[in-house]
Amino acid sequence: MELPAPLSGLVVALAFPDGRGGDGAFLAPGAKAGRAGLSIQGNDGSVWRIVRDLGGAGGLHKLNRTTNTFDIVTQDAGEMGQTLRGSAGFPARTTWEQLFTLNGPQLPTRRPKGPARTPGAASGKPSAPRMMSKWDMDGGGAGGGDVDASKLPLLEAELETAKRAAQVQFRVDGISSEIYELESKVKAVEQVTDELNAARAELNRALSREITEDMIVRARRLPDDKKRFDEQLARIQDEQRLLSESAPVPPDPLQKDQRFLASMAAGLGLFIAAMFLDGGLRYLALLSLVPFSFAALLALRFIEDLQRLSRGGGKLEVLTAREKKLTDDFALQAAAVQKTFETLGVSSLDEFQTALDTRNSLHARVAEVEAREAQARSAIESSGVKGRYDSLKAELEKLNQELLGMSAGYVRDVRDIEREIAKIREPAPAPKPAAAAEFTAVPTSATETWEDPTPPLLLLATDLFQADIPSLWSVLHDRAVQYLSALTDRRYHEISVDKDGHATLQAPGRQVSARELPGRDLDLMYLALRLTLIEKASTNHKLPVVIEDTFNTVLDAPKQPLFGRMVKHLGSLTQVIHVSGAGQNASLADVAVTI
Template identity: 30%
Template sequence: MILLEFAAQGVRGVAPAGGRATLRPGYNVVSADGAALRRLLEALLHPDPRDGEALPRAPGGPAGAAVRAGLTLVGDDRVTYRLVRDFTAGAQLHRFDAERRAFSLVSQDLAEIAAALRAPIGVPPRARQGALLTIAAADLPSRRPSVAGAAAAIPQRAPLSPEQARRRREQLEGERVRARASEKVQQELDGLQARATELEVALRDGARLREALAAAGRARDELAPVAAARDALGDADAALTAYEKAAARRADAAARVQAERAGIEEAEASGAPLPFWRAPPFWAGAGAGALLAAAGVAGAAAATGMRYLALLDIPAFGWAAWVALRWVSAQEAWERIARRRRVVDDWQAKVEAQFERDGAAVRGALAALGLARPTELREVLGKLAEAEAAVTGARTRLEAWEATPGARGAAAEKARLDEQQAALEARLASEAGGFVRDVRSIEAELQRLEAEATAPAPAAPAPVVAAPGAAEPLRELLQRAAAELGGSAAAAGRGVAEKAGQVLAGLTSQRLGGVQVDDRGGLHVLVAGRPAAAISLPPADRDLVFLAMKLAFLEQGLAGGRRVGLVDDAFQGLSDGARRFAARLLKQAARAGQVVHATADLAFREAADHGA
């Protein structure tokens, strides 16, 4: 079973905007009086003919005014039902017909409706709802008298003397005057609060737009280093394009340099040319030429035919000269290789220097952002552009909404209502002077005083004894849980003791530790590392132990899925940190089903999955 919507009319403290409030699976926080909403939902889920007597009536209405409520829910059979109840006339349960796409009547008999709510809809019995799935402020131990002090806490009241009765009557008359004045002011205040709630709904779109603008601004602020790097680049696209072109030119130059160096290294592999004076062919030619020249001179002196041998020295010396000329040519080629290497080195240096100048800004941006490649810089610049576009779009939508007449009028009226509400609250505090009972309670006490004044003297009072079977609140909590879970109170307590100990430690900032349960169902708490009976703790600490156990039982009760937990202002006396911790626990427990928490506390509203 999951609740989808509820509506209320004439119930004090429960005034949904537009008369109805929507609910969703998960953790729902409803701005309403906690006890009033809890009693209203219990009256709808567990109908009884006398439910209307327990509901607080809205002030200012005529006597006998109708008190009505409605509830839409999805049952365990996956069918949508609608319950409409007039607490003075009757009730109707309707079932949604998927084929006709309309609701059809199931029953108008309250007993049949109660049976249908249990099955097939799946509403748990009232006892199980109260024991495992409800956390109510009225159940806190500090708000209930202990069994040990029952006789002393409820003594028989002795009749008042005439003088005491006169003074009491004067006090009640004054209190009635203040109550009537405060009731009128309270009626005006309730009307203002109802209108303020309607305006909050009207302004909810603006709040969502402001939240979207704030979220977009936070996302943009997270990219502030990227924005600084972009500003340093100037035209980021042009800088990145220039960097990519420079990188391409550098790569092309590097390839050509590598090819040139390969050719140079291949040419240098043979080594420097051997000098001609160390070459054997040179000396062979020169020597042969010299010998032939000497032979020719000798032959000419002897007048023989050998003088013609001198002619052969010409090709011999020519050979030697040719060898020398080849060396000169090789030497010039070797020197050209060296010059070529210097040219390649100078070209490479110029290319690297030009690349350093062209890409300095981009490399600085990459270093500032801790990036390795320009493509990554383009990606983060794209994200920055998207974030800035989101901020611009959100601001444009908010400005457009604020420019609408409805938004301007609602905002102005809300400010005016806040001022009027503050004035009425101040007036209520000055006229009422604090807590004032309702007029009917005061008049009832005045009638009792009048009746006592005319009644005969009462008989001696009988001794007051504690009601049989009454239990201390913490022990009663375990007994009620055991009755629903089966087994003993000790077993029920031990089943959640570990979780309750963790919750108690979180609620008390580790001041109180683990929870232990003895064989008789008695609760013990670790205080400064030593176990102490929970019943002996101060009232405030007993309330914390009670809340820790209830939160643990609530989580256990919701673990089965599709169950609804009801919570009122049982946490209002805790510190801000403890309330926020409890809100996280309620949200975690609601994941398996649904929790309806009636409170106006911001600590719980901020953690809610849905607010109504």
């Protein structure tokens, strides 16, 4: 079984068993038996475990959260693969090997190389070996006789430009590396400043709804005022009820009182009869005073009843007026409090108190963030980080402009120009007889080129992300550029991908296709793409990532800690197993294991 690296190969043997005991190849030399296990977390949060006797039987288990034990799911190799893909979200073998494992043999320059197409190959005929003379081996024949000497001043000027460009580029690379280190410190302060601005904006929004202390006091006093209002209103209503119950019955009108009418009739009858009598009988008129007095008494009693009724009605009107005034006053107070609630956008006293607490907490939060921002800014200013960062950014911009001004940013290598000048300045050798020439048959092979690794990588990722290449690249682009810029000291600042997945990189003043990149830069581009794919895929697929190399042949020693931090960031998204040399990046790992 062909395996990319020992650890990832073991994972492949466990997750994709062949059913023929091929995983026995991972037994330690001389060991007769061994066991390996792998635990993974599915996309739905469930935990799965694969346990296998190397070279023997194995099984797939699932964690039972009720009993906190692993229950056997299947021991059949075919069913294990189907269950892992269908339930646990484990991808196909090729996808996992090419996207979730990263090791040295996967680098483009470590893969088999294909020769460039030569004229002979293009025509379908093999190119014949040519005869190379001593002159050819010394540099190309008769010195300056093959080139135009008038080009010498232009070449010398180009050489000066190339030397200056090399110096500038060397300085740019150094500045870029230092800026990357300082940028994290400066960005930390900028993040605190952004947090402070956000807190201040939120506080200003809260303070824009102006409320006075009197409004706060009245709102807080409203429940007590409501209680007193209810008590006073109840007392008034009780008094009204008592008055209504004890109020006298309205007297009947006098014209309906039979006693009054009879008394008046008797008195009038006696008085009128005395008028028509003579002598002593006329004194009968005095007898009319008795019925008239009784009628008058009845009239007085009627008037007293009316007065008593009038007094009771006046007191009831006073109570009604008091009730109306009390209700109106409380309604005005409640309306003022309701307006305060509307100002803060709340509808109850509890929400009002919460809004006040929020305003107070915002004051405290702004004060706390201001203190942190002042401390962070003071730290970088006292250490000179900010000034150094600003000066380096200005110098970098100036140097980039200078590079762009040199032949539009494209300058040939100094050694190529020096060789061309040496050919012009080399004196032409005396011609030699043909018979004296010594020849050696040297077969010339075609120039080796590298294949662009981007198309097959993106094509494989389209199945995982369920998107076509343009849509997928719109998701990957920004992060891929960040990784590439950091790994190459900003020598490349842009990556573009066409609809077929072929990559083109942009450097200051020029653009280079992936096939034309130097081998080391092609490997760095591949690393940037792989790290980006792992980061983006890990947001939805919590699969173990196995990295089995520190890539010392690609990354300089100063870049090793940076690569370690990149792997550490991936470890915050999913489980990452990084196999490296003894002690390398061990300080960044959550758990370090020696194997």
